[in-house]
Amino acid sequence: MAPRHFLTLTDLTAVELHALIQRAIELKQMQRAGTIYEPLKNKVLGMVFEKSSTRTRVSFETAMAQFGGSSIFLSPRDTQLGRGEPVEDTARVLSRMVDVIMVRTYAHDLIERFAAHSRVPVINALTDQWHPCQLLADMQTWIEHRGDIRGKTAAWIGDGNNMCHTYISAARQFDFHLRIACPEGYQPDSAIVKSGGGHITLVRDAFAAARGADLVITDTWTSMGWEEEQEKRLRDFAAYQVNSEIMAQAKPDALFMHCLPAHRGEEVSASIIDGPQSVVWDEAENRLHAQKALLELLLYK
Numbered sequence: 001m002a003p004r005h006f007l008t009l010t011d012l013t014a015v016e017l018h019a020l021i022q023r024a025i026e027l028k029q030m031q032r033a034g035t036i037y038e039p040l041k042n043k044v045l046g047m048v049f050e051k052s053s054t055r056t057r058v059s060f061e062t063a064m065a066q067f068g069g070s071s072i073f074l075s076p077r078d079t080q081l082g083r084g085e086p087v088e089d090t091a092r093v094l095s096r097m098v099d100v101i102m103v104r105t106y107a108h109d110l111i112e113r114f115a116a117h118s119r120v121p122v123i124n125a126l127t128d129q130w131h132p133c134q135l136l137a138d139m140q141t142w143i144e145h146r147g148d149i150r151g152k153t154a155a156w157i158g159d160g161n162n163m164c165h166t167y168i169s170a171a172r173q174f175d176f177h178l179r180i181a182c183p184e185g186y187q188p189d190s191a192i193v194k195s196g197g198g199h200i201t202l203v204r205d206a207f208a209a210a211r212g213a214d215l216v217i218t219d220t221w222t223s224m225g226w227e228e229e230q231e232k233r234l235r236d237f238a239a240y241q242v243n244s245e246i247m248a249q250a251k252p253d254a255l256f257m258h259c260l261p262a263h264r265g266e267e268v269s270a271s272i273i274d275g276p277q278s279v280v281w282d283e284a285e286n287r288l289h290a291q292k293a294l295l296e297l298l299l300y301k
């Protein structure tokens, strides 16, 4: 049977996504209670990282350890992938040894090729286009703090990047409205915007995006791979900082999220990320619980 991959949020149905988040909440309670639960005993996760990571690496390694399994960190610096071994061959070989593989890379088509040649489930741990694991944690965080997200309005302010794309996909699957404000030239991919249908509104002005919103989200102005544009981006994004003026437009009880790492004084002011509306630390912690639920779904039969 072909393995089940998780390359974008649309690899799971809306029903599966909701169930996964409920399970993540349960797994979090179990861990808090000190319950030993090892459904992945003897299972091994291969982790291919072509870009840096703190949260993703630690959350996946911890998830596997707590589940009774183990993980192998693979970087292009010390694997043959970094010396030009084809991704298809790497996928064939790794997937004959490990039980599940997580990949963080640049072009999304690389992970698609990897998955097409893998005998075991492949998880997208971030590509230039998508970051679906982060959205599992974000939706868990919303639900824990505020309950159902259906019918709510989220405001994405900043770069039309991989996180923005994944929020578009989430808006459709979790049935909320997403207002997106990006500077000219930094809009999300138009085909992805189209796929969000009536759930998405594009505006130019950050204040207009935030007005009446239940949730305000941003991300770095310079994603991994775009470092050469950093100076220009600092200028182009100057009017898109999430600060107290922007948050004042949103509902008084609006939450603030950021996938991290954050740059205080750039995409977000310290007053907001370190303030009472910010749930970024819960959001980061939930990477662990949401990915445990994902690993369980993909592997535990």
Ligand code: CP
Pocket (backbone or CB within 6 Å): 052, 053, 054, 055, 056, 057, 126, 134, 259, 260, 261
């Ligand atoms: N949010 C996130 O994916 O963080 P890392 O880059 O540290 O893994």
Ligand code: NVA
Pocket (backbone or CB within 6 Å): 126, 161, 162, 163, 219, 220, 222, 223, 224, 259, 260, 261
């Ligand atoms: N958009 C950011 C997310 C980092 C977790 C990046 O791709 O660098």
